[in-house]
Amino acid sequence: MATVTPAPATPSSVQRLARRLDGSALYVFTGLAVLYLLLPVAVIVLFSFNDPAGKSNFVWQGFTLKYWLDPLGVPGLPQAVFLSLVIAFVSTIVATALGTLIGLALVRYDFRLQGATNALIFIPMATPEIVLGASLLTMFVSIGGPPFFPLSAVTILIAHIMFNISYVVVTVRARLEGFPRHLEEAAMDLGANEWTTFWKVTFPLILPGIVAAGLLAFSLSIDDFVITNFTAGKTQTFPMFIYAKYRIGIPVQVNVIGTLIFIIAVGTVGVTTLARIRADARARRR
Numbered sequence: 001m002a003t004v005t006p007a008p009a010t011p012s013s014v015q016r017l018a019r020r021l022d023g024s025a026l027y028v029f030t031g032l033a034v035l036y037l038l039l040p041v042a043v044i045v046l047f048s049f050n051d052p053a054g055k056s057n058f059v060w061q062g063f064t065l066k067y068w069l070d071p072l073g074v075p076g077l078p079q080a081v082f083l084s085l086v087i088a089f090v091s092t093i094v095a096t097a098l099g100t101l102i103g104l105a106l107v108r109y110d111f112r113l114q115g116a117t118n119a120l121i122f123i124p125m126a127t128p129e130i131v132l133g134a135s136l137l138t139m140f141v142s143i144g145g146p147p148f149f150p151l152s153a154v155t156i157l158i159a160h161i162m163f164n165i166s167y168v169v170v171t172v173r174a175r176l177e178g179f180p181r182h183l184e185e186a187a188m189d190l191g192a193n194e195w196t197t198f199w200k201v202t203f204p205l206i207l208p209g210i211v212a213a214g215l216l217a218f219s220l221s222i223d224d225f226v227i228t229n230f231t232a233g234k235t236q237t238f239p240m241f242i243y244a245k246y247r248i249g250i251p252v253q254v255n256v257i258g259t260l261i262f263i264i265a266v267g268t269v270g271v272t273t274l275a276r277i278r279a280d281a282r283a284r285r286r
Contacts, residue, residue: 041262048255055249067252071260074251080241081257083153087237088222091160096214098161099168100206106169107176124166132163133230140231151233159231160224164217171216175209208276215269222261 047057051064072078105111106118124132136159140148147154183205187197225239232240242254 044255044262045259048252048259050252050255052252055251057250057252057255067256071253071256074253076236076241077251077253077257080236080238083235084222084238087153087157087160088218091157091164091221092214092218095161095164095168095217096210099165099213099217100172100210102165103169103172103176107173107179121166121169124163125170129224129226133159133227136162136227137230151231151235153232153235155231155233156228156235156237159227160221163224163227164220167216167220168213171213172206172209175206175212179205208272211272215265215272219265 047060048067049063049065050057050060051062051066052059053061067073072081102121106114106121136155137151140151140155143149148158149155179202183201184197187201188194192200223239225243228237229240229243236244238257242250245251245254
């Protein structure tokens with residue numbers, strides 16, 4: 001007796017549309033998220049070319065390049081930008097060095113109070129900035145002597161190093177998780193001591209994590225306002241300069257400086273990412 005095989009059902013137009021939406025939904029949501037994040041930056045870049053009639057730079061009135069030709073032409077702005085850059089660079093170097101060593105110690109070694117140390121690392125990240133700033137101010141005033149009092153650029157630097165260390169430790173630890181320890185063991189079996197093994201094997205492998213931690217620490221330091229406002233005294237950084245000018249009108253040069261910082265940050269991330277991709281490609285060819 002012959003059997004009749006039913007023809008396979010063809011998907012309807014609704015089903016085909018649903019499949020296409022399922023495949024493109026991730027890209028759509030990702031694009032919307034990126035657009036949401038970059039829209040304020042785009043406004044800053046756009047208004048760096050604005051030519052306002054008054055002091056306020058909130059309404060588009062015309063295109064000009066004169067502020068790009070004189071980005072530091074506001075009294076007090078060069079000093080504020082320079083101080084912010086110095087504090088950001090120094091705090092990044094110190095926090096990255098200390099945070100990397102702490103991250104290595106927490107991942108590689110077992111010691112007494114290791115759990116408490118892990119908890120203490122997360123406290124600055126979990127504490128509201130206003131509480132952290134007020135606590136630091138109280139501590140500096142209680143000490144009552146140099147370099148902690150009177151408040152100055154040194155106290156700002158101490159505060160920035162303190163909260164940056166936590167972010168560096170977390171970033172470096174994430175890089176160290178699943179680290180191939182057999183490579184270090186192979187290097188030491190071939191006669192390398194611990195110092196040589198660290199610089200020739202360990203450091204190159206964790207370098208991307210260290211660079212990422214440094215970039216994060218720099219960005220957190222250069223735009224911090226709340227903690228800096230508590231620990232600055234009469235010192236004025238770039239974010240504090242913006243806050244002071246907000247009451248009478250933020251000059252266009254602030255948008256120019258912000259755009260330059262954004263371009264440099266994105267360029268640095270792009271260069272480091274490209275270098276890492278090339279290094280990985282060379283390693284695979286070997």
